[in-house]
Amino acid sequence: MAMGYSEKVMDHFQNPRNVGKMDDADGVGEVGNAKCGDIMKIYLKINDGIIEDVKFNTFGCASAIATRSMATELIKGKPVDEALALTNQAVVEALDGLPAVKIHCSVLAEEAIKAAIKDYYDKNGIAYDADLFKESGCEHCCHN
Ligand code: FES
Secondary structure: OHHHOOHHHHHHHHOOOOEOOOOOOOEEEEEEEOOOOEEEEEEEEEEOOEEEEEEEEEOOOHHHHHHHHHHHHHHOOOEHHHHHOOOHHHHHHHOOOOOHHHHHHHHHHHHHHHHHHHHHHHHHOOOOOHHHHOOOOOOOOOOO
16 A cells, blocks of 8 residues: 555545535634645634534645544544644544654644634633643654
8 A cells, every 4th residue: 555554544535524614614723834835724613612513625645634534523523622632643543543754744633723723712702821822833844
């Protein structure tokens, strides 16, 4: 199999879940990686602190698409706090792993979810700890 992708990665790449946009989103997050041109935009529909619906768009590679598809599945129906705690490692584990050189492609999913939740908090005047949203910064270069 190309680059040793797991079956789950191939499945989410070929049939990505939750792709699209949302006109009435409660929170929108957009993050990008200038090095490879990857951009991810995520839309959240939040009701009573629960993420009722998620949509995303991306220009990333196959690993990026698979990790975003999985990440949106993992936060759908969950409380905002749980979505906030989702790490890219957890997403990678849920996909049965990614080739080491592709791990960096999973980082934007976590960052975009955080950005969308921050947007939701800001729009609704909900107080939060700013430390939760510190830029993690991706030191990895894409296409390596
Ligand atoms: Fe940049 Fe995969 S998202 S190379």
